[in-house]
Amino acid sequence: MSHTQPVVIEETFDTSIENMWDMWTNGEHFANWYGPQGCTIPVADIDATVGGQRRVSMAMETPNGPMEMWFGGAHLEVSPLTRLVYTEVMTDPAGNPMPPSAMGMDGNKPFVTEVTVELEDLDGRIRVTMTHAGVPAGSPGEFGWRQAFEKLVAYIA
Amino acid sequence: MIAVLDDDRLDQTFAALSNSTRRKMLQQLSKGAATVSELAKPFEMSMPAISKHVRVLEQAGLIRQSRRAQYRPCTIQAAPLNEVVEWTEQYRHIWETSFDRLHSYINEIEQAKEAT
Numbered sequence: 048m049s050h051t052q053p054v055v056i057e058e059t060f061d062t063s064i065e066n067m068w069d070m071w072t073n074g075e076h077f078a079n080w081y082g083p084q085g086c087t088i089p090v091a092d093i094d095a096t097v098g099g100q101r102r103v104s105m106a107m108e109t110p111n112g113p114m115e116m117w118f119g120g121a122h123l124e125v126s127p128l129t130r131l132v133y134t135e136v137m138t139d140p141a142g143n144p145m146p147p148s149a150m151g152m153d154g155n156k157p158f159v160t161e162v163t164v165e166l167e168d169l170d171g172r173i174r175v176t177m178t179h180a181g182v183p184a185g186s187p188g189e190f191g192w193r194q195a196f197e198k199l200v201a202y203i204a
Numbered sequence: 205m206i207a208v209l210d211d212d213r214l215d216q217t218f219a220a221l222s223n224s225t226r227r228k229m230l231q232q233l234s235k236g237a238a239t240v241s242e243l244a245k246p247f248e249m250s251m252p253a254i255s256k257h258v259r260v261l262e263q264a265g266l267i268r269q270s271r272r273a274q275y276r277p278c279t280i281q282a283a284p285l286n287e288v289v290e291w292t293e294q295y296r297h298i299w300e301t302s303f304d305r306l307h308s309y310i311n312e313i314e315q316a317k318e319a320t
Contacts, residue, residue, distance in 0.1 A: 054296045058303050062310045070306060080305040083298050179295050181218065
C-alpha cells in the first residue's frame with residue numbers, strides 16, 4: 048500500500064495568483080471546473096470569509112436517472128492569495144448536514160472532511176497544493192486519530 | 205462520491221477510530237494478539253466499559269476475537285483499513301479530474317484575456 052491519508056494534489060498553472068484565488072473563492076468560477084467529469088455544478092454559493100458558508104450542489108446523469116447531491120461547509124481559514132481551509136459535509140437541499148442515519152445507516156453524526164488549499168507564486172507560475180482529509184464525525188480538528196491511522200496503515204502495508 | 209459516503213461500513217470504521225481508547229487498543233493489537241484483560245490494563249475503566257469498546261471495534265471489523273481459544277485473544281483485521289485507503293483513492297480521482305478541468309478552464313480564461 049503506497050498511499051496514506053490525506054489526499055494531497057499539487058499542480059502548477061500558468062495564470063495569476065489573483066485568478067487562482069478566484070477559482071476557489073468565487074462560486075461562478077468554482078462551478079466551472081469542480082467535480083468529476085460529466086457532472087455539473089448548478090449551485091455554488093461561496094462566502095469566503097472566516098466562518099462564511101459554502102453551499103454547492105452537484106448534478107449528474109446516472110443509469111437510474113438524474114442525481115443531485117448537496118454539500119455544505121464553512122471556512123476555517125481565509126488568507127487571501129495564500130491559504131484557504133474549509134470543511135465539507137453532505138447536506139440535504141436545505142443545507143442541513145445529513146448524518147448517515149438519515150440515509151438508513153449506522154451513525155448519528157455527519158461525516159465531515161476538510162480541504163486545505165495553498166497557493167504559491169513561483170516566478171509567474173502558480174503552484175496549488177490541495178489537501179483533503181477525512182475528519183471523524185464530531186471531532187473536526189482532532190489530529191490524533193490521523194497519526195494513529197498512519198501507524199495502522201503502515202502496519203497493514 | 206456518493207457511493208463512497210454511502211458506505212455504512214466505512215462510516216463504522218471511522219466512528220470506531222474516532223475514540224482515543226479504541227485507537228490505543230488498535231495500536232496495542234498492531235503489535236500482536238491480546239486478551240480483553242490485557243487490553244484493559246492501560247486504562248482506568250470498568251470491565252463493562254472496556255468490553256463495550258472491544259465490541260465497537262469488533263462490529264467495525266477492525267478486530268476479531270477468537271471464539272475457540274480459552275483466553276479468547278483479539279487480533280487486528282486489515283480489511284476495513286484498506287477500505288479507508290480506497291475511500292482516499294476515490295477522493296483523489298475526483299480531485300484529479302477536477303484539476304484537469306481547472307487547467308482547461310484557466311486556458312480558456314487566459315486566451316479570452318489575450319483576445320481582448
